[in-house]
Amino acid sequence: MTDLSARRVVITGQGAFNALGKTAAETCDAMKNGRSGIGPLDFPGVERLSIRIGGQVTGYDPAEFFSRQQLTLFDPFTQFAMIAAGEAITQSGLEFEDAELSERSGVILGTSGGGLQTQDENYRLVYEEGKNRVHPFVVPRLMNNSAASHVSMAHNLQGPTFTVASACSSSNHAMGQAFALIKSGQADVIVTGGSESMLCFGGIKAWEGLRVMSKDGCRPFSANRNGMVQGEGAAVFIFEDYEHARARGANILAEVTGFAMSSDASDIVTPNIRGAIRAMRGALRSAGLNPESVGYINAHGTGTAANDRTECAAVREVFGVHADNLMISSTKSMHGHLIGGTGAVELLACVMALREGVVAPTINHEEFDPECDLDVVPNEAREARVTAAMSNAFAFGGLNAVLLLTAV
Amino acid sequence: MSDTATLTVSDRLMDILAEQAIVDRSEISPSSTLEDLGIDSVALVEVIFSIEETFDIAVPFNANEAESGEFDISSVGGMIKAVEDLISSRND
Structure with a gap:
């Protein structure tokens, strides 16, 4: 019998989509160059906000990535997660057609707001515009597990799949669960990370109230720092059992050793x-x-x-x-x-x-x-x-x- | 005229502080500090919100630089003056 305590977890793929770049490599390149992705926010109603900066994804046309049918179902937080997950899975070289691997592979993603933009827009339609009818897919778009479920469906991942919501720790908690599930032998591969898209009028208006946001920039550890600045996007990793990765000759990016x-x-x-x-x-x-x-x-x-x-x-x-x-x-x-x-x-x-x-x-x-x-x-x-x-x-x-x- | 309209800025601010600090109004004086009243940084954010709603003003306040910000929170007296200034500048 396999000794479960000896199981090791490695990362065999990564993907990202955020204000710094539309891939993991672009994001890392921006980090190497100390390039900021923070700038003026651009969305309806921004003129009624006192906080008007953020790390918003720019130059993004969802139609380049998704079909009309998909976009009907994908809130931006799902779109970001789908793009990042696709990149990570491609890099890993994994395919999930085999029934056994498919059932031993899952998706655990973090998010805090989930489909917040979908909620915000539809509340606006019914409360502000007085509409009495909303699109039939509002619920499947806004639910917090929407991103995890769509990644699971798109890649035939039939194992443990769920969403973790613990505010700013959601992604780390999600990846910690992925680590634990593989280590304990409950899965061999978990597509894991997190996604967020709170950059809309209602999302920022709520944060303004707390008085912890900066109006002019994010300056961590600097004596003149004056608050946080929000961003949006996703990053997704492939966490894989080390023996599984080694047996298929995967390129191992790092080992997850502690949580x-x-x-x-x-x-x-x-x-x-x-x-x-x-x-x-x-x-x-x-x-x-x-x-x-x-x-x-x-x-x-x-x-x-x-x-x-x-x-x-x-x-x-x-x-x-x-x-x-x-x-x-x-x-x-x-x-x-x-x-x-x-x-x-x-x-x-x-x-x-x-x-x-x-x-x-x-x-x-x-x-x-x-x-x-x-x-x-x-x-x-x-x-x-x-x-x-x-x-x-x-x-x-x-x-x-x-x-x-x-x-x- | 309603009762609130006849109350001074000082009266209404002290009501807000008394409610937040859960102390009797008589325990608050212009020389009181937020620390004296046991109002911490999180409670202060609620006080600022109440001030804005009560006086229909926008208070320039960032919890990250509460002490050094434009809005004087050094004492209750300082806050009364700051609120009065904001009300008069709104009316200008």
């Missing part, structure tokens, strides 16, 4: 250092790694006063003196905060550090903040040999999820 989650159980919006510490420590323990092994952390790094200060203090506590040797950057400075999709896009930076030896920068770093006195890789990408990389996600609601990848 942990925790709940602050304290406040619905204010971060708590203890929860962050427990999640990072748990991920190290899960991977069986010493803190000194970690060369790079992709920070949650939202650019809010509270998150960045708390996250840096948590890193100091977990890593001790090694905190001064490791690099920590927030790529949200470039792609914005994709909420439920953010951890997935950020995992690209971890894979890039491990595979290519390039650490993505924190751009817009203008003023040193003594409360964020770590090596935040300011403004320019850096070449470095990294053998283990951590990705943090600390969500509203106090839900933390941390992944650890190692080079292969």
